[in-house]
Amino acid sequence: MATVDLKAVKKRFGSTEVIHGVSTSIADGEFIVIVGPSGCGKSTLLRMVAGLESVSEGEVSIGGKRVNELEPMDRDIAMVFQNYALYPHMSVRQNMGYGLKIAKLPKAEIDRKVDDAAKLLQLEPYLDRRPRDLSGGQRQRVAMGRAIVRQPKVFLFDEPLSNLDAKLRVQMRLEIRDLQNRLGITALYVTHDQVEAMTMADRMIVMNAGRAEQIGTPLEVYERPQTLFAAQFIGSPSMNVLDGVAADGSLSIGDSSLPLHSRLSGPVTVGIRPEHVIPDAEGPLAMTVQMGEPLGANTLLHGRMAGRSDAFTVSLAGVHHAVAGETLRFGVDPANLPFFDPKTGQRIEAEA
C-alpha cells in the first residue's frame, strides 16, 4: 500500500520520444486506469513504473521514495501481463510461489501464503496442474495469484483481460476490482477498452500519443472532457463533433443555429453526445437517417446532418423503427454542451 507519483515522466527510445511528460499523483489504495488507443504509450508508462523500462527524464516515486534506479523486485510491485507470462514447466503452486522462493522464505511459509491466495482466487483444485492444462480464465487467476502472494505495495496490470471472452471479461473485471478493494493495494491498470476504464477506475488517465489528455474520475471525464480527444474516446457510441461559428449568443452549424448560453465567438467545435439528443419536431437540428441499429434498450440511428456531410449518431431510448432517408429533427440542451478550440482541441470554458 503506497502512493505513486509521476513527475514529468518522459520516455525516449533512441531519439524518438514516446512519452512526452506525464505527471500525476496516485493516492494510497486508489485504482487508476490508464486508457488510450493502441500505441499511445500506456504499456510504456506502466513498465516505467514497474522498472522494466528505464525512465528517460522525470521521476517515478512509490510510497514517497524515488525508484527510478531500483530493480523491479526492489520496488515492491507486482505485475500481471497480458499473456499471463506463467512459467510453463512449473505447477500452479510453483508459479505462485516462485517469487517467494527467490526471496528465500521458508517452505512452510511459502505454502501457507500460496494456499491463502489460492483460496481467495478459488484456485485450490488446480494447484498441482501446469498452466497449459488450465483455461484462459484460470490462467488469468494464477497470474493474479502470483501477484498477490507477494503482498506488494502496488499492482500493475497490462491489459490483463484482453485474451478472455466477453462474458468472462465482465466477471473478471468485478473480481479484480473486488480483490483490490479488499486488499487495499494501489493499482495501475492499462486497457484500451473505454468500458473497462469507465467501470473499474477510481480515476482514469486518458492517454493519446504519449500525453495524458485528462486525468479524472470516469464521470468527470464523461461530463467535462478537457480535450476533444478525451471527449470522443470516452463514451459509447462516441461523441458527435460539429464545427460551427459562434456569434451573438448563437452557434451556427451550416444552416441550422443553436441558441447559446455563453458568450463565445468565432469558430468552435461543439460536442454532442448521441444519448443527449432530444427528438423534437421543432428542434433546431436535423439529420438524414441512413441506418438504424436496434440494441433493445435503446436504438442507434446513424446518418448525416441535413444538408452537410458530417456523420452523426443519435441514441434513442427504446425501440424506433427508422426508415432510411427519413429526416429526424432534434434539439439539445445547450447548458452543458462542451466546446473545443478547433485548432488545439482544448476545451473552451464557456463563461455564461
Added chain:
Amino acid sequence: MTEAVKDPPPGMVERRGAGLWVSHAIMMFGVLIVFFPIWLAFVASTVTQPEITNPPMPLWPGDQFLVNYGKALGSGVNVPVATMLVNSMIMAIGIAVGKIVISLLSAFAIVYFRFPGKMVFFWLIFLTLMLPVEVRIVPTYEVIAGFGMLNSYGGLILPLIASATATFLFRQFYMTVPDELAEAARVDGASPMRFFIDVLFPMSRTNIAALFVILFIYGWNQYLWPLLITTDPSMNTIVMGIKQMFPSGDDIADWPVIMATSILAMIPPVIVVISMQKLFVRGLVDSEK
C-alpha cells in the same frame, strides 16, 4: 500424437490392405539391405579366422562369440577395446555436454543481453558454421600441441566443443520464448542466471535431449582429429582404433576381433538413440511452450 500415427482406424487398414502390404514390403526390403552388412560383421565376429578367409563366407553365426569378444575387450590388437570404448565415451560425452552448455550460455547472452558488438559476435559464430574441423585442423593442432594437450582428453574434447549450430538452434528457441517471461522473472526477483537455470533451462530440455543425441553421435564418430593427436594407443578412441587394428606390414589382420570391435563400437550410439528416442522425437516435433 505418436499414438495416432501408430493406430490408424481399423477401417482404414482394411481398405488400404494391398497398399499397406506393398509399402511394408518395400520398407522391409530397405531394412534388409541396410542391415545385411551389419549382420555379416556380426557373423564374422563369431567365427574363427580361417572360416572368414576361406570362401564361401559363412552366413550364420559360429560358436566363437565369447572367445572373440573376450579377446577384443580384454586385449584387442594394440590396446584393449574396453579402454578405447571408455576413451570414446569420455570424448563423446565431453563434446556433447560441453557443446550444449556452451551453446546454451552463448545463445542466452546473444538473445537476452545487450552488449557492444553483439551482432558482430553473432555473425562471427555464424561464420564458423562454414569452417568444419578439417579446414582448421592444422592451426588447431598447433595450438593443442603448444598447450601440451596431445594424448589427453582435454585435447580430444576442447577443439570440438564450440558449436555454432547448437548456438544458433538455442538462439532460435529463445527467440520464441515470450519476453514477458523474462520480465515476470525479473519482477519476481530472479537474477538473469537464476532465470536461465530455473526457467530457460527446463523449458529447453527436450531440445537439449535431441541435441545430445545428435552431438553424442557426432563426437563418437570423430575420426580425423583423434587420429591426429592420440599417438599413445591407450588414448585411442574406438572409431580410429578400428583403423589402427589393420596391420601395416605383412601381418595378418585378425578379422574376427576387428569385427567384434566394430560391433562393440556401434552399441553405445544405439543405446543412446534408443534410450533418448522419446525425448528426441519430442524435441524435434514440439517445443512445449
